[in-house]
Amino acid sequence: MAATARVARGPALTPEGSAPAPPATGPVRRRGPWRTGLLLASPAIAVLALLFVAPLFMLVYNSFRTQAGAPTLDNYTRFLGDSFYRGVLWHTLWIGALTTLGCLVVGYPFAVYLRGRSPRARNYLSLVLLSPLLISMVTRAYGWLVLLGPKGPVADAFHAVGLDAPKMLYNDTAVVVGMVHVMLAYMVLPLMGSLDRIDPALTPAAKGLGAGGWTCFWRITVPLSLPGMLAGSLIVFSLTVSSFVTPAILGGPTVKLMPYFVYTEATSNLNWPYAAAIGFVLIVVTTVLTAGYARLLRGRGGKEVFA
Amino acid sequence: MRAATTGSGAATTGSGAAGKAADTPVGTPAATGVGGRAGRLLGAAFAALVGLFLMAPVLVTIASSLTTTSYVTFPPKGLTLHWYAELLNRPEFLDSFLISIGVAAGAAVVSTALGLAAGLAIHRYPFPGKSVLDRLFSSAFAVPTIVLGIGLLQWYAQLGMASSPLTLLLAHLVLTVPYTVRLVLAGLAGLDRSAELAAAGLGATAPRVFWHVTLPAVRGPMVAGAFFALITSFDDLTIALFVVTTDMQTLPVRIFNYLQYNYDPTVTAVGTVMVFFAAVVVVVIERIVGVAHLFGADPER
Numbered sequence: 001m002a003a004t005a006r007v008a009r010g011p012a013l014t015p016e017g018s019a020p021a022p023p024a025t026g027p028v029r030r031r032g033p034w035r036t037g038l039l040l041a042s043p044a045i046a047v048l049a050l051l052f053v054a055p056l057f058m059l060v061y062n063s064f065r066t067q068a069g070a071p072t073l074d075n076y077t078r079f080l081g082d083s084f085y086r087g088v089l090w091h092t093l094w095i096g097a098l099t100t101l102g103c104l105v106v107g108y109p110f111a112v113y114l115r116g117r118s119p120r121a122r123n124y125l126s127l128v129l130l131s132p133l134l135i136s137m138v139t140r141a142y143g144w145l146v147l148l149g150p151k152g153p154v155a156d157a158f159h160a161v162g163l164d165a166p167k168m169l170y171n172d173t174a175v176v177v178g179m180v181h182v183m184l185a186y187m188v189l190p191l192m193g194s195l196d197r198i199d200p201a202l203t204p205a206a207k208g209l210g211a212g213g214w215t216c217f218w219r220i221t222v223p224l225s226l227p228g229m230l231a232g233s234l235i236v237f238s239l240t241v242s243s244f245v246t247p248a249i250l251g252g253p254t255v256k257l258m259p260y261f262v263y264t265e266a267t268s269n270l271n272w273p274y275a276a277a278i279g280f281v282l283i284v285v286t287t288v289l290t291a292g293y294a295r296l297l298r299g300r301g302g303k304e305v306f307a
Numbered sequence: 308m309r310a311a312t313t314g315s316g317a318a319t320t321g322s323g324a325a326g327k328a329a330d331t332p333v334g335t336p337a338a339t340g341v342g343g344r345a346g347r348l349l350g351a352a353f354a355a356l357v358g359l360f361l362m363a364p365v366l367v368t369i370a371s372s373l374t375t376t377s378y379v380t381f382p383p384k385g386l387t388l389h390w391y392a393e394l395l396n397r398p399e400f401l402d403s404f405l406i407s408i409g410v411a412a413g414a415a416v417v418s419t420a421l422g423l424a425a426g427l428a429i430h431r432y433p434f435p436g437k438s439v440l441d442r443l444f445s446s447a448f449a450v451p452t453i454v455l456g457i458g459l460l461q462w463y464a465q466l467g468m469a470s471s472p473l474t475l476l477l478a479h480l481v482l483t484v485p486y487t488v489r490l491v492l493a494g495l496a497g498l499d500r501s502a503e504l505a506a507a508g509l510g511a512t513a514p515r516v517f518w519h520v521t522l523p524a525v526r527g528p529m530v531a532g533a534f535f536a537l538i539t540s541f542d543d544l545t546i547a548l549f550v551v552t553t554d555m556q557t558l559p560v561r562i563f564n565y566l567q568y569n570y571d572p573t574v575t576a577v578g579t580v581m582v583f584f585a586a587v588v589v590v591v592i593e594r595i596v597g598v599a600h601l602f603g604a605d606p607e608r
């Protein structure tokens with residue numbers, strides 16, 4: 001899922017026309033690496049082609065059809081022309097932005113803290129950090145339902161200090177808390193990677209030249225960890241706006257986001273083309289926004305950092 | 308609310324920590340992180356808070372499955388295992404569990420095999436379309452599962468494939484194969500090619516080189532990938548909601564549907580069982596490769 005961080009994995013493709021690459025030492029090198037490679041990769045290629053590319057193609061195709069199958073743009077004009085659905089889109093993006101901000105605010109100090117710990121402590125803390133991702137999302141979300149409920153422990157804590165507990169369930173707060181909980185790891189891991197790459201001699205050097213602790217933090221640590229912040233924010237944002245289960249359970253009837261409408265249009269209203277159009281709008285908007293955000297950060301003051 | 312409170316505390320701790328770090332002598336570990344007694348304490352307190360935040364939903368689920376009340380409450384009132392016994396009277400949960408575990412086991416085996424083959428192909432053979440394949444694996448991580456779910460629903464309908472455990476298993480491969488490929492590639496990257504060359508030079512046949520040199524290098528990543536695939540498939544709800552029917556419900560779908568109308572401790576008991584299942588898997592993965600590697604953390608660590 002950490003797509004941004006992993007896009008450029010693996011060596012570049014050997015040009016097809018040129019001489020074959022040096023013989024691989026694989027078990028069947030004499031039969032030609034070309035055929036062996038294709039043979040080995042073919043099951044995975046089949047899976048991706050038949051179960052990933054084809055369904056997505058089907059989705060885009062259907063989104064430009066009526067339910068009877070005639071070509072149309074109605075699904076898109078209906079979505080974009082209706083202020084209700086435009087509101088849903090804004091609400092979804094807003095929740096995504098809040099969650100990204102929440103992950104940054106909680107995750108940054110946590111990553112800085114992890115940086116100074118022993119490898120052993122880091123390991124245990126990373127395990128805790130990743131545990132929400134490995135636990136059934138249903139269990140996770142219902143745990144929050146109990147925690148944030150009007151008689152839950154968080155409300156009790158408010159009462160204990162003599163305050164009225166605010167409404168914490170079935171609203172934006174609940175969804176953002178639940179999403180930050182799941183997404184935190186996607187923010188902290190890239191941040192840790194960035195922080196680790198900072199030359200440890202920089203801060204003492206700056207200090208030796210008379211910089212204070214604050215200056216060191218703002219002028220060395222923060223700028224040099226920008227790539228991690230960027231990668232983390234992109235992943236958190238795109239995964240959040242497309243999450244279905246957590247917002248559906250914690251948002252209740254008031255917080256209805258894009259994925260919810262994809263689901264209900266497909267399963268309750270049985271309007272597959274419209275569900276497909278909503279899903280495609282979600283993908284396009286997310287892609288455009290994340291690409292724009294990456295470009296903005298890279299362009300402004302990021303040059304020396306990303307060089 | 309809770310996030311906001313933790314957040315503001317967090318910001319203070321972070322800057323305080325960095326401020327302190329500058330006062331410590333060059334070369335100490337503190338120069339790279341939290342230094343000073345107060346900073347250290349603040350940092351530890353903050354980390355503990357984040358830890359509590361991360362673990363809270365699970366702890367609450369486990370605790371409230373032990374309540375003697377007929378409704379879910381935390382802290383639990385009294386202690387009983389009644390709700391676990393109650394599970395035995397609910398054959399539908401057992402049926403769903405069996406479907407889930409069967410599909411998950413199948414997905415684990417198939418995606419591990421595919422991951423090994425594709426990993427080897429990408430790592431050491433040139434073939435047409437290799438960069439496209441690489442790109443596709445990366446984007447499979449990023450496509451929203453809800454969109455994939457609706458796409459698969461329409462694609463299966465187009466093909467006339469009725470809902471069955473097999474169609475669900477196939478759908479789960481899209482979620483799991485990218486991970487198994489990534490893990491195998493990481494294992495192969497750590498393998499010294501000269502070991503293979505040496506073995507071949509000393510007269511080992513190709514299958515023997517593969518079996519005794521190559522495979523041991525990727526065995527750990529493969530086992531970890533298999534367990535990760537197992538848990539991913541077992542816990543998947545988003546894809547399953549689109550692919551299953553009311554006759555064939557996986558455990559997460561069963562719980563999700565059950566909870567639309569009921570909320571009693573039976574469900575928290577099921578949740579607890581699933582948590583323990585996940586915990587076993589996590590321990591296995593952690594022992595073999597480290598959980599952080601699955602999510603794209605630096606392979607060096």
